[in-house]
Amino acid sequence: MNILEGKTALITGGNRGIGRAIVETFAREGANIVFTGRGEMSATLAETLKSIGANYEYVCADASSFSEAEKVAHCCIEKFGRIDILVNNAGITHDTLLMRMTENDWDTVISTNLKSCFNYTKAVQSAMLKQRSGSIINISSVVGIGGNAGQCNYAASKAGIIGLTKSVAKEIGSRNIRCNAIAPGFIETDMTHHLSDEMRKSLLSTIALRRLGTPQDIANIALFLASDAAGYITAQVIQCDGGM
Numbered sequence: 115m116n117i118l119e120g121k122t123a124l125i126t127g128g129n130r131g132i133g134r135a136i137v138e139t140f141a142r143e144g145a146n147i148v149f150t151g152r153g154e155m156s157a158t159l160a161e162t163l164k165s166i167g168a169n170y171e172y173v174c175a176d177a178s179s180f181s182e183a184e185k186v187a188h189c190c191i192e193k194f195g196r197i198d199i200l201v202n203n204a205g206i207t208h209d210t211l212l213m214r215m216t217e218n219d220w221d222t223v224i225s226t227n228l229k230s231c232f233n234y235t236k237a238v239q240s241a242m243l244k245q246r247s248g249s250i251i252n253i254s255s256v257v258g259i260g261g262n263a264g265q266c267n268y269a270a271s272k273a274g275i276i277g278l279t280k281s282v283a284k285e286i287g288s289r290n291i292r293c294n295a296i297a298p299g300f301i302e303t304d305m306t307h308h309l310s311d312e313m314r315k316s317l318l319s320t321i322a323l324r325r326l327g328t329p330q331d332i333a334n335i336a337l338f339l340a341s342d343a344a345g346y347i348t349a350q351v352i353q354c355d356g357g358m
């Protein structure tokens with residue numbers, strides 16, 4: 115099926131993990147893709163996109179930079195003439211207890227995870243307003259809903275994303291622009307790679323489905339929210355955590 119045929123998607127942090135699964139899934143469903151990362155584009159991803167026959171552009175851009183976000187949106191319009199879908203996925207952790215957390219730990223996580231969503235929402239807003247349509251999908255976290263010891267900066271950034279999502283939805287919903295958040299639980303990516311066997315075991319006992327999620331689990335929800343099938347869904351936070 116080509117659920118996203120004729121649509122153009124901008125995805126931040128698409129080289130690895132959840133972002134990469136979203137890039138591949140959207141490309142398979144016929145979307146034109148512009149995606150970002152911090153360094154070189156992944157060679158294996160380039161191979162996959164070639165085999166799909168995807169139309170795409172990779173841009174090296176720091177998601178926390180307001181001016182770079184504007185350049186990426188501009189590139190998207192230049193190449194594909196429109197922006198139908200924005201996925202604010204780029205994110206990092208700098209975990210430590212509040213007692214040890216530095217100002218830099220706080221600022222870096224807030225600007226990469228939360229300010230980036232502001233940057234890219236601003237950057238795509240005028241194109242979506244002109245088109246009178248759009249779907250913005252922000253990747254939050256269950257930690258933004260429930261909090262987590264050792265992640266004050268990360269949890270605050272992800273809770274902030276939920277406030278931003280609901281406010282943007284209310285501000286521009288009348289122009290047929292939807293804005294939703296996905297709150298993943300623990301997903302198998304580089305971000306959760308460091309979990310010890312012991313932590314993993316105790317974590318699994320709290321998850322009803324008794325497994326960590328996969329990037330594809332999240333990409334499937336992003337695909338639904340991006341598609342016309344979700345045309346009456348906005349201002350929502352969809353938790354995908356295996357029943358934690």
Ligand code: NDP
Nearest residue numbers: 127129130131132151152176177204205255300301303305
């Ligand atoms: P990964 O660490 O696997 O990938 C992070 C991605 O974000 C990479 O593509 C990275 O780019 C990109 N990125 C990081 N900083 C920047 C930046 N400043 N500018 C542009 N791109 C950047 O993480 P996940 O795939 O696990 O996480 C993706 C999103 O999902 C994040 O927002 C994360 O907080 C969220 N999430 C993840 C969960 C999990 O359990 N994994 C749970 C809940 C939420 P590059 O490859 O170039 O470094």
